[in-house]
Amino acid sequence: MASSRTxxxxxxxxxxxxxxxxxxxxxxxxxxxxxxxxxxxxxxxTGFEQSLVSHHLKMLEYHGMVFKKEQGKFRYYTVNEKTIKPLLEFIDAHMKEYCCKILAGKR
Amino acid sequence: MASSRTxxxxxxxxxxxxxxxxxxxxxxxxxxxxxxxxxxxxxxxTGFEQSLVSHHLKMLEYHGMVFKKEQGKFRYYTVNEKTIKPLLEFIDAHMKEYCCKILAGKR
DNA sequence: TTTTCATATGAAAAGCTGTTCATATATTTA
DNA sequence: TAAATATATGAACAGCTTTTCATATGAAAA
Structure with missing residues (x-):
C-alpha cells in the first residue's frame, strides 16, 4: 500500500x-x-463584463472555491474562506522562501 | 492598511x-x-521524452517546486517536500469536503 | 581527441483556455 | 402580462501553453 500518498x-x-x-x-x-x-x-x-464573471464564477463554484446563495433574482457569492485563506498564506510562505527569481521582479 | 491580506x-x-x-x-x-x-x-x-521532461523540470525548478543537484554529467532532481507534501494534503482535504461533483466521477 | 552519453534549448505545430457576443432564462416591477 | 433587471450559457475567435523536433552544449569514456 503506497498509503501516505494521496x-x-x-x-x-x-x-x-x-x-x-x-x-x-x-x-x-x-x-x-x-x-x-x-x-x-x-x-x-472589478470592472469585468457580466458574462465573463458568470463563466468564471461557475468554475470557481464547481471546484468548491466559492459558494452561491440565491436571494430573489440575485445570486450572492461567498469565498470559501476555509480553503482559500490558508492556501494563499501557505503559498506566500513558499514564495518568500523559494521563489527569489520571481520576487526579484523578472517575468 | 488592508494588512492580513497577502x-x-x-x-x-x-x-x-x-x-x-x-x-x-x-x-x-x-x-x-x-x-x-x-x-x-x-x-x-514516466515514459516521457527527454526534452519534454527537461522543459517541465526547468519550470518546476524555477518555481521552487523541485531542486537540482549536479553530479558529473547527471542532474538529480528532488521534490521540494516542504512545499509539495503539505500542499497536496491540504488540497485532498478540500476535495473531500467540497468537490463532490468532481469526485462523483464526472469530468 | 573523437565518440558517446546526459541534458538543455529554440522554434514550430498542435491543443487547450479565456474572452466576447448573442441570446436564453428567471425574477421582479410597472 | 409586458417590460425591466439579474444571471447564465453556447459558440466562435484569439491567445496562450504544451509537445515535438532538430540541434546545441557539456561531461565522460574509448
Missing amino acids: TIGKKSYQLFFGTLANETRLTLINALREKSLNVTQICET | TIGKKSYQLFFGTLANETRLTLINALREKSLNVTQICET
Whole structure:
C-alpha cells in the first residue's frame, strides 16, 4: 500500500490548480474576500463584463472555491474562506522562501 | 492598511498555480516523491521524452517546486517536500469536503 | 581527441483556455 | 402580462501553453 500518498488523482489536482491559475478568477476571489457580493456588484467592483464573471464564477463554484446563495433574482457569492485563506498564506510562505527569481521582479 | 491580506500579487499566484496545473508536471512531481532521480531515470519511470521532461523540470525548478543537484554529467532532481507534501494534503482535504461533483466521477 | 552519453534549448505545430457576443432564462416591477 | 433587471450559457475567435523536433552544449569514456 503506497498509503501516505494521496488518494486523489492527478486529474483532480490539475483541475484544482487550473482553477486558480488565472488572473481573472484570482481577482474575483479577492473581491469576495471582503464580503459576499452578487454578480452585478462583482462586475462593478472589478470592472469585468457580466458574462465573463458568470463563466468564471461557475468554475470557481464547481471546484468548491466559492459558494452561491440565491436571494430573489440575485445570486450572492461567498469565498470559501476555509480553503482559500490558508492556501494563499501557505503559498506566500513558499514564495518568500523559494521563489527569489520571481520576487526579484523578472517575468 | 488592508494588512492580513497577502503581500504577494495575483500574477505570482497565477504562476504558482499554473506551474502545478499540468498533468505532466504532476506526474514528474509524483515520480520524485519516492526519491531523487536524474533526467534519464525520470524518462524511464514516466515514459516521457527527454526534452519534454527537461522543459517541465526547468519550470518546476524555477518555481521552487523541485531542486537540482549536479553530479558529473547527471542532474538529480528532488521534490521540494516542504512545499509539495503539505500542499497536496491540504488540497485532498478540500476535495473531500467540497468537490463532490468532481469526485462523483464526472469530468 | 573523437565518440558517446546526459541534458538543455529554440522554434514550430498542435491543443487547450479565456474572452466576447448573442441570446436564453428567471425574477421582479410597472 | 409586458417590460425591466439579474444571471447564465453556447459558440466562435484569439491567445496562450504544451509537445515535438532538430540541434546545441557539456561531461565522460574509448
